[in-house]
Amino acid sequence: MKRTWYPGLWLILAIVIGMAIIPAITGSASLRETIFTLLLAVGLASSLNILLGYTGYVSFGHIVFFGFGGYVGFYLLSVQGWHLALAVAGGGLASGALAFLLGKAILKLRGAYFALATLGINEAMRSLIINLDTFGGPLGMNLNFQIYRDYGGAAQALWTTYWAILGLVVAVVVISYLVKRSKFGLGLMAVREDQDAAEVMGVASANAKTWAFVLSAAFPGMLGVLFFFKNGNIEPVDAFPLVKSIEMIVMVMLGGQGTVLGPVLGALGYERLRGFLLTSEIFKDVHLAVAGVLLLVIVLFIPSGAVGWIRSRFHSLRGVVE
Amino acid sequence: MILQVKGVSKFFGGLRALNEVDFDLPEGMILGLIGPNGAGKTTLFNVIGNVFSPDQGSILFQGEDLVGRPTYMASRLGMARTHQVVRPLNDLSVRENVMVGACFGKVGFGLRGAASLVDETIDFVGLSESRENLAASLNVSQKKRLELARALASQPDLLLLDEVLAGLNQAEIATMLDKIREVRERGVTIVMIEHVMQAVMGVSDRIVVLDYGEMIGDGTPAEVSKDPKVIEAYLGDPDLAEEMLGD
Numbered sequence: 044m045k046r047t048w049y050p051g052l053w054l055i056l057a058i059v060i061g062m063a064i065i066p067a068i069t070g071s072a073s074l075r076e077t078i079f080t081l082l083l084a085v086g087l088a089s090s091l092n093i094l095l096g097y098t099g100y101v102s103f104g105h106i107v108f109f110g111f112g113g114y115v116g117f118y119l120l121s122v123q124g125w126h127l128a129l130a131v132a133g134g135g136l137a138s139g140a141l142a143f144l145l146g147k148a149i150l151k152l153r154g155a156y157f158a159l160a161t162l163g164i165n166e167a168m169r170s171l172i173i174n175l176d177t178f179g180g181p182l183g184m185n186l187n188f189q190i191y192r193d194y195g196g197a198a199q200a201l202w203t204t205y206w207a208i209l210g211l212v213v214a215v216v217v218i219s220y221l222v223k224r225s226k227f228g229l230g231l232m233a234v235r236e237d238q239d240a241a242e243v244m245g246v247a248s249a250n251a252k253t254w255a256f257v258l259s260a261a262f263p264g265m266l267g268v269l270f271f272f273k274n275g276n277i278e279p280v281d282a283f284p285l286v287k288s289i290e291m292i293v294m295v296m297l298g299g300q301g302t303v304l305g306p307v308l309g310a311l312g313y314e315r316l317r318g319f320l321l322t323s324e325i326f327k328d329v330h331l332a333v334a335g336v337l338l339l340v341i342v343l344f345i346p347s348g349a350v351g352w353i354r355s356r357f358h359s360l361r362g363v364v365e
Numbered sequence: 366m367i368l369q370v371k372g373v374s375k376f377f378g379g380l381r382a383l384n385e386v387d388f389d390l391p392e393g394m395i396l397g398l399i400g401p402n403g404a405g406k407t408t409l410f411n412v413i414g415n416v417f418s419p420d421q422g423s424i425l426f427q428g429e430d431l432v433g434r435p436t437y438m439a440s441r442l443g444m445a446r447t448h449q450v451v452r453p454l455n456d457l458s459v460r461e462n463v464m465v466g467a468c469f470g471k472v473g474f475g476l477r478g479a480a481s482l483v484d485e486t487i488d489f490v491g492l493s494e495s496r497e498n499l500a501a502s503l504n505v506s507q508k509k510r511l512e513l514a515r516a517l518a519s520q521p522d523l524l525l526l527d528e529v530l531a532g533l534n535q536a537e538i539a540t541m542l543d544k545i546r547e548v549r550e551r552g553v554t555i556v557m558i559e560h561v562m563q564a565v566m567g568v569s570d571r572i573v574v575l576d577y578g579e580m581i582g583d584g585t586p587a588e589v590s591k592d593p594k595v596i597e598a599y600l601g602d603p604d605l606a607e608e609m610l611g612d
Contacts, residue, residue: 225476226475226476229464229465229476230469232456232457233454233457235456236453236454239416239452240448241465242416243414243436243437243439243448244437244440244465244470244515244519245439245466246469249435301456
């Protein structure tokens, strides 16, 4: 806490920004698409980590915030004609508000009960949206392609979205780092280790958990708006894929829950693996089974994930690998 | 009076864990709370520490009624406790554990503001060498001291110690008793639950005896150990009574 130049943070930002700059230099659109997917994964995993890693709450339905925020933002863009930046903020606020209300109701639950509740919420939200005509019901909504003109044409809009997602991911990583180094973060970790003891020591656990949940939900909401803006349409099936929730958990666990670098590396590693599996003849239909086995192996053999393992093996690296 | 326990009763289903327990505690005192296993000592701690609400009666801490307020308020108002079964925050370092005490205690320091207090407290309980180790890696005696450090770092006015001597050897008990006396010198009022009779009789100014949730004795160590009710219900053995008065 005495260090002032935060090597751990710079390392992560160097990885994220360094990777994101490559397509700008080469001008390759296909590489840009690949890295867009990677950045999205990094952003989702890092925001889930605030809840899963710092606070110790396993959310099996975290993708609900991506979908819900995406829907709200998409509605603001396409129906209300808001600017993208405002729609992104609106999506984040909507997801944060949803998490606030849900948190008041279900954060009292512990362990498996909380996880089950989050599963139910994702399914409930999908059913709700399917029956909501304002949001296009089962067919979803489409963007009028004219809208891309406001952002310098479709080609330019894709680049704009790309830089916007990079900005968001950098924000998630920085906030994740700051939370970990703050009194708020210390309270969260105390709750993770022993909620009753933390409460006796003066941590207002209900409050701390609610804000952690809100923070961890707001970013997926914003990312969702960008993703569906780029996509041009939004449907319930794409917005609430339960599988993604589970993949987010795999990413966080693979890299190392509760560390800042872990979810970043975990997301990159898992997405690369997934890309490889999906294009391989043998594995293309069973890539989720591989994810399941991977999660099992992590939980059994390296529960602290790759970064946790490095930290426990190489004490001298602790200042850099956080 | 720093603490007033007024007619407190607590039931667990049909079991009466506490029955009309009633005492006042002036500032600066060490109160020993003794009684056989299952007498309700830890339950009384949980009620005083605002973990449970009493079914009847009230707890006034520095004149404020705690009943119905959230558990964390006790710490914010200046009350700290240790747990009988230690509850270290395993995946955090010793320093971070004590930091939690300092940051969420009475003063509510920021991380930077707490740094020197935390380091002093760790030195005070003798955990300096383990400062950066994970709490999970400590042995029992160290975990007991960590409990004490966390509680002290919150800078409490009232400290509740639940069997901090249990599981310690003679030398460690002597050191711990010195620490407890030193804490009292700083003006902290202490209530301690203890089974190591000689120790609790030696260090306490006053003893409260519980048996089946009833207060059956209240007085100085000498008075209590001569009280026929206490000897009959709790000690049941004149030799043990002698041991209590020994030294």
